[in-house]
Amino acid sequence: MSVAAVTVASARREAWRLRLRGARDFGRRFLRRRDGVIGLAILVAFAVIAFAPEAFVGPLQTATTATGLPLDPPTGAHLMGTDELGRDMLNLTVHGARISMTIGFLATIITILFGAAIGILAGYLGGTVDGMLMRLTDFFLVLPTFVLAIILAPIILELIGTDAEILGIKATLIVIVIVIGITSWATTARIIRSQVLSVKERMFVDRARVIGTGSGRIMRRHIFPNVVNLIVAQTVLTFATAVFTETTLSFIGLGDPFQPSWGEILNSAQATGAPGLGAWWYILPPALCVVLVVLAFTLVGNALDDILNPKSSQRR
């Protein structure tokens, strides 16, 4: 083996050793954050439920397979009571976990991919591209997301057709995913861009440019790894907003009654007049789940942000 090859090999080993130490160090710092750990525990529990709802409560009940009396308070047979069709609330809520979390997940991926790509491009390329992309971002930041989402929903439904399906999620719900993506990437783009601006002034980027590395490769190999921490923290925080927005959009009637998310269940509760009737068992289970999941994502996201984001840890 030549001297050069030995040097490269030992440098690679050293890089791996550093990475491993970084991961261990990160694990220790995260475990010290009590709020982050509690949030993570809640998320793991909901992820398990969302992954296999049938294992806990059997298949999703419909109007024809409902097992109880309409609007029955909690009893031994129905621990969380029933809805106006006699469906078991526990069954609905557990199945709602799968639908709410899947929509949240897909919407988060779209938001982050879009936001990170635009943030990195704008930040690294600078100049006119940056100017134009940032005007676009600012424009989307001031648009009232919510009403835009309502207007976009029928247009997108028309574009993708009513028969489309992704991960077992039907067209109406894909619309919600796309709408959340379109309306929420701007925040991520802004945050990533500001980090890229400081990373690209660092020495190793100059060195890479001097030895003739192309812009695409610099962005992939030098810029991206240095903002990936921020992207991770931002992903978790975006997941919280995505679940929140999905719940709100379903609540005002953009959901699918045949694939009830938590927001959709609350929409039926409102349509039935459950609050005025005092039917608390119809509202409490889905509402509690939404709050728990959003809170858990926020706690984990904040903990990650403090640990991984150089800017926010300096503040403390």
Add this chain to the structure above:
Amino acid sequence: MGSRYLGRKLGQAVLTILAIVVLNFLLFRAMPGSPERLLRNPHMSSEQLAAIRERWGLDRPLIPDQLVDYLTATARGDLGVSIKFQNRPVFDVISDFLPPTVLLIGLGELVSIIVGLTIGAYAGWRRGGIVDKVGTGASLILYSMPYFVIGMPLIIIFAAELHWFPTSGMSSVGISRESLPEQVFDIGRHLVLPLTTVALGLIGSYSIIMRSAILETRSEDYMTTARAKGISDSRQLRSHAFPNALLPMVTIIAINLGYVVAGAITAEIVFNWPGLGTLTVTALQERDYPVLQGLFLLLSIAVVMANLIADLLYGFLDPRVRT
């Protein structure tokens, strides 16, 4: 204030509003049920089609002719006619539903700014103290709750069980025959629960942001100076930390307006409050796109204007940004 700063901010706001109007025009052409789609109806004779095309100006090119027509109509306040409300102009329909929302959001903002900023300031000032632990914990939970999730339990407890307040609406049946004080009291009684919902929803985010703003001022040099001068703890908070922490709040309250409106929409649905939120849902259910578009335009302009006011206020309060 520098006139260049003023001019630049004004220019940006005008351009943004123009872009929103153009976006609105394009969305309107893509809507299912728009005049363009109607033309594809196979049962129509070619004469009928031509008549409709001429009536809506569709026989002329989309850009610039139709766009210019749309822009001038919008500038005159002509937003088309509602489908649901017996062909009444969209402008009039929205004007009818606007006051209850302004009342609800205005009072909600007022209450939450006072309460949220106070809690946030004390929590940040005595970090780790009792106000911080309880206040910040409660704020985080409130922050995770959509407005309707806050409102529904309030109805169950205070309206359905305790009967302290009415479950829905803005006034009792036949109240218009009573005296004015009676009417005001009646609206007030109906307002309590929706207002509490909106205020609680906002208090969470305002107190969290205020807390971190106060925390940031603590490491500033002027705070060290204030401490060194020996002024009392409460005066350090009141006259040094608080005013400086207020600066970022101005921007955040303005940017938040879009979210507040969205939240108020869901709160209005829960309480059947006759405002823009209820109108939005009615328009959505009836596929009343002209009304939805009018709402979108109104809310966008409101958010842009709020941002403009925040920018100008910020420039006035902090001369350093006027560049």
